[in-house]
Amino acid sequence: MNRAGAMQRRWLFHCLLISFCAIYIVYYPATYSILDECNTLQLSYSLSQGTIFPDHAGPGAGLWIDGHRVSKFSIVHTAMMAPAWKLNWRLSFLLAAAFFVLGAFVIRAWLERERLNGDWSALYFFLAGTLYYTQTVMAAVPSAVTGLFGLSLLMRESPRAMLAGFMLGASVLLHPWMMPFVAVASAVWLLERSSVDMAQNLRRLLAGALLPILMMGIYNFETTGSPFRNVYTMLGHQRSFTGLHFTSYFMFYVASLAIFPLAGWAVFSPRLAGGWALPIASATALILAALYYYRDGLNISSAQVGSVKALLAGAIPGQRFIIPISMVACIPAARLLDSFSVSAPDWIANWARPFALAGFVSGFALLSAAHQSYLRAHAAVQAALCQTVPANAPVTVSDELLKEMGPDCKVYERVVGGTDGQTPAANAYVAWLGTPGERPPARWIEKREAKTFQLRSWIWNRDLWIARPLGAAAFASGDSG
Numbered sequence: 001m002n003r004a005g006a007m008q009r010r011w012l013f014h015c016l017l018i019s020f021c022a023i024y025i026v027y028y029p030a031t032y033s034i035l036d037e038c039n040t041l042q043l044s045y046s047l048s049q050g051t052i053f054p055d056h057a058g059p060g061a062g063l064w065i066d067g068h069r070v071s072k073f074s075i076v077h078t079a080m081m082a083p084a085w086k087l088n089w090r091l092s093f094l095l096a097a098a099f100f101v102l103g104a105f106v107i108r109a110w111l112e113r114e115r116l117n118g119d120w121s122a123l124y125f126f127l128a129g130t131l132y133y134t135q136t137v138m139a140a141v142p143s144a145v146t147g148l149f150g151l152s153l154l155m156r157e158s159p160r161a162m163l164a165g166f167m168l169g170a171s172v173l174l175h176p177w178m179m180p181f182v183a184v185a186s187a188v189w190l191l192e193r194s195s196v197d198m199a200q201n202l203r204r205l206l207a208g209a210l211l212p213i214l215m216m217g218i219y220n221f222e223t224t225g226s227p228f229r230n231v232y233t234m235l236g237h238q239r240s241f242t243g244l245h246f247t248s249y250f251m252f253y254v255a256s257l258a259i260f261p262l263a264g265w266a267v268f269s270p271r272l273a274g275g276w277a278l279p280i281a282s283a284t285a286l287i288l289a290a291l292y293y294y295r296d297g298l299n300i301s302s303a304q305v306g307s308v309k310a311l312l313a314g315a316i317p318g319q320r321f322i323i324p325i326s327m328v329a330c331i332p333a334a335r336l337l338d339s340f341s342v343s344a345p346d347w348i349a350n351w352a353r354p355f356a357l358a359g360f361v362s363g364f365a366l367l368s369a370a371h372q373s374y375l376r377a378h379a380a381v382q383a384a385l386c387q388t389v390p391a392n393a394p395v396t397v398s399d400e401l402l403k404e405m406g407p408d409c410k411v412y413e414r415v416v417g418g419t420d421g422q423t424p425a426a427n428a429y430v431a432w433l434g435t436p437g438e439r440p441p442a443r444w445i446e447k448r449e450a451k452t453f454q455l456r457s458w459i460w461n462r463d464l465w466i467a468r469p470l471g472a473a474a475f476a477s478g479d480s481g
Contacts, residue, residue: 010118010119011353012119012122012353012356012357013104013108013118013119013121013122015357016104016121016122016125016356016357016360017101017104019357019360019361019364020100020101020104020125020360020364021097021101023361023364023365023368024097024134024135024368026365026368027135027365027368027369027371027372028090028093029090029093029135029136029371029372029375030372030375030376030378030379031090031375031376031378031379031382032136032137032375032378032406033136033374033375033378033403034136034138034403035402035403036073036138037136037137037138037403037406038061038402038403038404038405038406039054039060039061039062039071039072039073040073040077040078040081040137040138040139041081041089041092041137041406041407042054042058042059042060042061042071042406042407043060043062043071043073043075043078044078044079044081044082044084044085044089044092044137045057045058045082045085045089045407046058046060046407047075047078047079047082048082048083048085048086052070052075052219052222052223053068053069053070054069054071055068055069056068057407058407059405059407059415060407062231063231063234063235065223065224065225065231065234066225068223070223070224070231071231072231072232072235072237073139074139074143074173074174074175074176075219076170076173076174076215077095077139077142077143077173077174077175080095080142081095081137089407092137093135093136093137095137095142096133096134096135096136096137096138096140096141096142097134097135099134099141099142099145099146100130100131100134100141100145102145102149103124103141103144103145103148103149103327104121104124104125106145106148106149106152107121107123107124107148107327107330107331108121109152110152110155110331111331111334113156113157114274114331114335116331116334116335116338117334117338119353119356120330120333120334120337120338121330122356122360123261123262123330123333123334124261124327124330125360125364126260126261126262126359126360126363127260127261127319127323127326127327127330128260128316128319128363128367129256129260129316129317129318129319129320129322129323129326130144130260130319130323130326130327131364131367132316132317132319132367132371133317133320133323135368135371135375138320139174139175140175140320140323141323142174142175143171143172143174143175143177143178143324144171144178144323144324144327145327146167146168146170146171146174146178147167147168147171147178147181147182147324147327148324148327148328149167150164150165150166150167150168150170150171150182151164151168151182151185151277151278151328153167154185154186154189154277155189155274155275155277155278159201161200161201161204161205161208162204162205162207162208163208164186164205164208165186165204165205165206165207165208165209166208166209166211166212167208168182168185168186168205168208168209169208169209169210169211169212169213170212172212172216173212173215173216176230176232177321178324180281180284180285180288181281181282181284181285181324181325182281184280184281184284184285185277185278185280185281186205186277188275188276188277188280188281189275189277190202190205192275192276192277216230240292240293240294241288241291241292241293242291242293243290243291244293245290245293245295246290246291249289249290249291249292249295250286250287250290252295252315252318253286253289253290253321253322254286256315256318256319256322256326257286257322257325257326257329260319260326261326261329261330261333262333262337263333263336263337264325264326264329264330264333266329266332266333266335266336267279267282267325267328267329267332267333268282268283269332269336272332272333272335272336273331273332274331274332278328278329278331278332282325282328282329285321285322285324285325286322286325288321289321289322292321295318295320295321296317296318296319296320297313297314297315297316297317297318312370313370313459316367370458370459371459373457373458373459373460374457374459374460376457377455377456377457377459377460377461377462378404378460380453380455381401381404381433381453381455381462381464382404382406384453384464384466385401385404385405385431385464385466388451388466388475389429389431389466390429390472390473392414393414393428393429393472394414394416394425394427394428394429395414395415395416395428395429395430395431396415396416396417396418396422396424396425396428396429396430396431396444397415397416397417397418397430397431397432398417398418398420398431398432398433398434398440399417399419400433401431401432401433402415402417418430418444420440420441420444421441422443423443423444424443424444426447426469427469428469429466429467429468429469429472430444430445430448430465430466430467431464431465431466431467432444432445432464432465432467433462433463433464433465434462434463434465435461435462435463436454436456436461436462436463437463438463439465440465440467444465444467445465445467447469447470448467448468448469448470449467449468449470449474449475450465450466450467451465451466451467451475452464452465453465453466
């Protein structure tokens with residue numbers, strides 16, 4: 001892309017931004033679908049009710065500590081969503097989308113500060129995993145964008161270390177996963193300074209991070225009894241970096257960085273990344289992600305999903321743990337691609353911009369349509385449960401249904417999870433979810449009136465069985481199984 005000509009044409013960024021907002025509104029998420037989303041909403045709802053303990057406001061996941069359930073999710077992230085409960089909880093989805101928009105401006109400003117064409121911000125808009133998580137209530141995008149902002153403040157010609165420290169600390173408050181990434185990046189950045197600058201910048205970084213550190217300590221003390229102990233460590237997540245799937249996960253993440261963003265491997269080059277901070281921090285985060293026992297997207301299945309769709313359904317959500325790397329990789333990737341394109345003729349740039357815009361619009365619309373189809377099936381599950389199970393009735397549900405028990409339907413104060421080998425209590429309603437044609441265990445529906453709901457989409461298909469104990473109020477009119 002010819003740099004001189006590109007600086008005169010800034011329409012691509014604005015068109016990408018407008019297209020993102022328009023498509024997001026058209027395919028505004030119908031509901032949540034991930035267990036972590038359910039638990040995040042439970043904590044957010046409890047905060048809207050004036051308590052930090054989810055079990056005080058209804059059903060809620062977490063670790064039992066001193067008679068309370070304590071959530072492992074970010075109190076700061078969920079507090080930002082809590083006001084939405086006064087109007088409509090689905091407004092919570094706007095938080096991740098707003099942070100994505102903020103990240104786009106951070107990327108463009110960083111590019112132009114490096115005297116690179118701002119049109120390379122298109123790389124950011126093609127981060128498929130990031131786009132996917134904007135349509136969730138998870139902290140992945142807000143925390144990554146906050147960390148991106150902090151690093152952009154450090155990587156300036158005149159660093160703003162105190163504000164950077166605050167933003168980097170805030171990113172950890174939004175999601176603990178950001179800790180190794182921003183800590184390593186900050187440490188390496190400091191080591192690259194002169195001894196005088198190092199001491200001064202360290203003081204400024206720590207001063208900026210002081211408020212987030214205090215907030216984390218106070219919350220830990222209130223929930224676990226110690227400012228230095230949090231639920232993650234008590235749950236033992238630090239012992240989950242076993243490397244059981246290291247080879248396959250490492251290859252997946254490395255391959256992902258070649259695509260999201262294009263030329264993303266440039267982040268590992270000190271020359272292209274402007275020093276060693278981004279390469280070493282990115283390598284650290286990538287290795288940790290590969291060592292972890294889990295990644296998203298591996299268990300999504302449907303009877304009607306073909307191999308290509310199944311691949312995308314597994315690969316795109318699987319970007320979650322490398323979203324921070326993908327975002328910062330946009331800068332060195334842009335520097336690499338820009339060096340190749342400076343001598344390209346103008347006609348290539350003239351065609352590249354509309355092609356990029358068309359690619360983003362079609363790609364994001366397709367991703368959003370597929371995800372919305374998946375979400376609508378989950379919305380049908382949640383609606384069926386809310387409409388069929390009476391308030392305050394005891395309910396036994398199969399494992400896959402536990403994540404549907406969010407606080408948007410406040411009737412499940414007596415819900416318990418059950419296995420197929422168990423016999424639910426005689427007075428309990430039961431709800432069981434299976435693939436099309438499957439039936440619940442006989443002991444789950446014996447001596448009960450059962451009703452089936454066929455949930456079909458082009459992404460996710462299930463049969464929902466709800467059975468009421470004999471003697472309970474009859475189901476509303478409709479087909480029964």
